[in-house]
Amino acid sequence: MTTMQNGVFEMETTGTLMKKGFIALQETYTVEEAITHLRQNVQGKTNIHYLYIVSPEYRLIGVLSIRELLGAHGEKNVTDIMIKDIVAFPTDMDQEEAAQIFRSEDLVSIPVVNCTQQLLGIIHVEDILDVVWQEADEDIEKLLASGKEINFHTNPIVAAWRRLPWLILLLFIGLISGGIIERFEATLEAVVALAFFMPMIAGMTGNTGTQSLAVVVRGLVSEDLTMKSAARLLFREFIVGIIIGITCAIVIAIIAFIWRGSLVLGLVVGSSLLATLIIGTLAGTIIPLLLYKFKADPAIASGPLITTINDILSLLIYFGIATMFISKLM
Amino acid sequence: MTTMQNGVFEMETTGTLMKKGFIALQETYTVEEAITHLRQNVQGKTNIHYLYIVSPEYRLIGVLSIRELLGAHGEKNVTDIMIKDIVAFPTDMDQEEAAQIFRSEDLVSIPVVNCTQQLLGIIHVEDILDVVWQEADEDIEKLLASGKEINFHTNPIVAAWRRLPWLILLLFIGLISGGIIERFEATLEAVVALAFFMPMIAGMTGNTGTQSLAVVVRGLVSEDLTMKSAARLLFREFIVGIIIGITCAIVIAIIAFIWRGSLVLGLVVGSSLLATLIIGTLAGTIIPLLLYKFKADPAIASGPLITTINDILSLLIYFGIATMFISKLM
Numbered sequence: 053m054t055t056m057q058n059g060v061f062e063m064e065t066t067g068t069l070m071k072k073g074f075i076a077l078q079e080t081y082t083v084e085e086a087i088t089h090l091r092q093n094v095q096g097k098t099n100i101h102y103l104y105i106v107s108p109e110y111r112l113i114g115v116l117s118i119r120e121l122l123g124a125h126g127e128k129n130v131t132d133i134m135i136k137d138i139v140a141f142p143t144d145m146d147q148e149e150a151a152q153i154f155r156s157e158d159l160v161s162i163p164v165v166n167c168t169q170q171l172l173g174i175i176h177v178e179d180i181l182d183v184v185w186q187e188a189d190e191d192i193e194k195l196l197a198s199g200k201e202i203n204f205h206t207n208p209i210v211a212a213w214r215r216l217p218w219l220i221l222l223l224f225i226g227l228i229s230g231g232i233i234e235r236f237e238a239t240l241e242a243v244v245a246l247a248f249f250m251p252m253i254a255g256m257t258g259n260t261g262t263q264s265l266a267v268v269v270r271g272l273v274s275e276d277l278t279m280k281s282a283a284r285l286l287f288r289e290f291i292v293g294i295i296i297g298i299t300c301a302i303v304i305a306i307i308a309f310i311w312r313g314s315l316v317l318g319l320v321v322g323s324s325l326l327a328t329l330i331i332g333t334l335a336g337t338i339i340p341l342l343l344y345k346f347k348a349d350p351a352i353a354s355g356p357l358i359t360t361i362n363d364i365l366s367l368l369i370y371f372g373i374a375t376m377f378i379s380k381l382m
Numbered sequence: 383m384t385t386m387q388n389g390v391f392e393m394e395t396t397g398t399l400m401k402k403g404f405i406a407l408q409e410t411y412t413v414e415e416a417i418t419h420l421r422q423n424v425q426g427k428t429n430i431h432y433l434y435i436v437s438p439e440y441r442l443i444g445v446l447s448i449r450e451l452l453g454a455h456g457e458k459n460v461t462d463i464m465i466k467d468i469v470a471f472p473t474d475m476d477q478e479e480a481a482q483i484f485r486s487e488d489l490v491s492i493p494v495v496n497c498t499q500q501l502l503g504i505i506h507v508e509d510i511l512d513v514v515w516q517e518a519d520e521d522i523e524k525l526l527a528s529g530k531e532i533n534f535h536t537n538p539i540v541a542a543w544r545r546l547p548w549l550i551l552l553l554f555i556g557l558i559s560g561g562i563i564e565r566f567e568a569t570l571e572a573v574v575a576l577a578f579f580m581p582m583i584a585g586m587t588g589n590t591g592t593q594s595l596a597v598v599v600r601g602l603v604s605e606d607l608t609m610k611s612a613a614r615l616l617f618r619e620f621i622v623g624i625i626i627g628i629t630c631a632i633v634i635a636i637i638a639f640i641w642r643g644s645l646v647l648g649l650v651v652g653s654s655l656l657a658t659l660i661i662g663t664l665a666g667t668i669i670p671l672l673l674y675k676f677k678a679d680p681a682i683a684s685g686p687l688i689t690t691i692n693d694i695l696s697l698l699i700y701f702g703i704a705t706m707f708i709s710k711l712m
Contacts, residue, residue, distance in 0.1 A: 072426065073523050080412075090452055091452045091453060094449045094452050094453045100448075100449045101431050101448075101490065117529045118431075118448050118452075119424045119430045120446075121533065122417070122420055122421045122424050123421060123424045123450075125550065151511075154511060154514065155511055155512065158508050159508070160431065160490055160506075160507070160508065171674065176490075177490070177507045177508055177511060178484070178488050178489070178490065178507055180511065181481075181484060181485055181507060181510065181511060181514060182485065184511060184514045184515055184518070185485065185514055185518075188447040188514070188518030188522075189600055191518070191522065192518075192521065192522060192525065192596055192599070192600055193596060193600075195522065195525070195526065195596075196462070196525065196592045196593060196595065196596035196685055202597045203597070203601055204597075204601045204611060204614075204615055206618075207618070208618045208619075208621035208622045208625065209621075209625065211597075211618065211622050212621075212622045212625035212626050212629075215590070215593050215626060216625075216626060216629060218589070218593075219586065219589060219590060219593075219630060220624060220629075220630070220633065222585065222586065222589050223582065223586060223630055223633060226581060226582035226585045226586060227582055229581035229582060229585075230578035230581065230582055231578075232579075233577050233578045233581070234575075234578050237574055237575075240574055240577055241571075241574050244567055244571050244574075245564075245567075247570055247577050247580070248560035248563045248564050249560055250477060250563075250577070250580065250581070251556060251563070251580065251581075251584055251693050251697065252556035252557055252559060252560055254552065254581055254584075254585075255552065255556045255559075255584075255686075255689065255690055255693055256549065256552065256553060256556060258646075258686070259548070259552050259686040259689075259690075260545070260549060260550060262685060263526060263545050263548075263549075263686075266522055266523060266525075266526035267525065267532050267533070267534075267541075268535075269524075270519055270522055271534045281534060284534075285534055287537075288534075288537075288538045288541065289538075291538035291539075291542075292538045292541050292542045292545065292670075295538065295539065295542035295546075296542050296545060296549060298541075299546060299550075300549060300550065300553055303550065303553060304553065307557065313651075317404070321682070332635055336480060341541055343662065351473070355526055355592060355685045356585075356588070356589040356592060356593075358558075359585065359588065359589075359689065360585055360589075362583055363581050366705055367581065
């Protein structure tokens with residue numbers, strides 16, 4: 053949707069961000085006339101860096117920087133020296149997307165036009181600076197599931213209230229891992245030493261998952277996602293998972309063998325870590341990609357959520373493998 | 383240090399960020415003369431929004447926006463209308479700090495001067511836009527320990543290589559938790575059901591820790607930290623930990639009691655979670671604050687690091703409390 057009935061624009065769009073303080077020049081002006089007009093109208097307006105040339109119907113037809121106007125010959129017409137290839141925003145563009153365009157276009161301000169190209173306002177790069185800051189804060193809040201808008205001055209009851217929903221949700225998801233261990237109670241009772249490696253395997257699976265998550269979430273800020281690029285990314289992360297998995301598996305297999313004196317235990321722990329690291333890496337990639345695909349914000353796949361899901365996956369794999377080799381472990 | 387011997391500035395400072403394309407006006411100019419000078423010199427220079435008034439020794443003494451110059455009476459002297467209260471950067475300011483100043487000052491460009499106030503260059507807000515973006519990326523990379531500079535196009539071997547150092551470190555830290563469980567082997571063998579709640583308690587402690595971490599790291603970007611504000615923040619997080627701890631402890635105590643039919647188990651799990659959530663919240667606050675205090679980047683206290691440390695703390699507390707009540711648990 054572009055505008056609502058009452059003329060109010062959607063939150064966090066170019067329509068709400070734009071400001072009115074621009075100077076428009078009629079297309080009939082000469083450079084000299086334009087400078088005179090500028091000198092008469094510039095008072096009280098901050099941030100005048102570009103001048104917008106409009107048709108009688110107020111359609112935006114060109115743009116001129118003050119610099120270009122001042123450097124031009126006085127008798128020329130403004131339409132002779134204006135830039136016709138204009139970068140302009142619609143009113144309903146997401147502010148993060150607008151920030152991307154500011155980044156690539158290297159402009160101080162960009163005009164906002166309606167569907168008939170009429171000039172409505174301009175957005176300044178200073179306002180975009182706040183947007184970039186705010187979006188980065190929001191990404192971090194979501195990635196670390198820290199709850200909205202908690203700063204140094206938030207009072208403790210409000211801060212706790214904002215943090216609790218995620219924690220309660222994660223508490224219940226975390227209980228699933230308890231249910232999994234219960235199903236493998238016999239295995240664990242037979243070889244209590246399996247418990248020693250539980251936190252490490254679950255933790256490592258969570259760690260590699262959050263690493264992948266960070267790559268995906270920040271990548272999506274500046275990249276278009278196609279089926280092809282998603283498939284390529286997923287394949288890349290799969291290979292990364294294998295390399296990381298083999299390296300860590302060898303390290304832990306040797307440590308487990310030396311520590312507990314059991315080659316089978318070393319192999320069970322090592323092969324479990326290999327499998328969980330590959331799956332954890334893929335989960336940390338697929339979950340935010342799916343959220344993005346279904347128009348949800350990929351950053352709600354927070355580190356804690358990925359960690360908790362990977363906890364569950366890793367316990368299933370670890371105890372599954374251990375149970376297969378239980379006769380050799382005892 | 384300000385500049386190196388060969389005149390090259392430190393990385394990521396105002397000195398490397400500044401550009402030369404500014405227009406300086408002699409202090410003797412009238413407005414009319416300044417406009418003429420401007421019209422003659424503006425060609426080929428992009429991003430001219432302010433004019434800098436300099437003394438014969440090229441010291442920066444004032445600033446004028448083109449808008450103000452154009453709106454002023456032609457016979458006035460530029461020194462009569464210039465703004466004398468100038469915001470200027472030294473050459474050795476960190477680019478993140480410069481971005482902060484851009485955010486609060488709402489300026490399109492800010493001049494850079496040397497120690498004798500001579501004008502060396504200017505920094506544009508468009509360049510700061512990239513800085514803010516890049517610093518946010520760096521914060522997220524560090525917070526999620528995702529390794530430097532991995533994007534969608536990094537090849538898998540490079541990506542794995544950049545991610546491995548953190549993972550190997552976390553692997554060894556994770557083994558400490560294995561050592562802790564080994565010390566409590568007797569307790570665990572006696573009551574295997576204790577293992578069911580291990581991942582949930584460790585996970586929740588990590589989750590609350592990363593939440594606190596997010597608040598501290600992003601807060602430090604925009605706030606000055608004094609002993610007083612650190613103490614107040616720590617006290618706030620302590621209260622938050624108590625509120626979160628009591629809420630989650632009651633929930634889990636009831637669940638544990640219903641699930642396993644043991645009131646003592648419910649109380650052990652609940653009181654452990656209360657203690658670990660308070661300690662986890664404090665750890666997630668203290669560790670980045672200490673890093674900041676000792677001039678390290680607080681964001682290297684990544685989520686995975688806080689999670690792994692909190693794993694260890696939570697297991698110590700959980701098995702410690704369980705061992706105290708072991709006779710009642712069996």
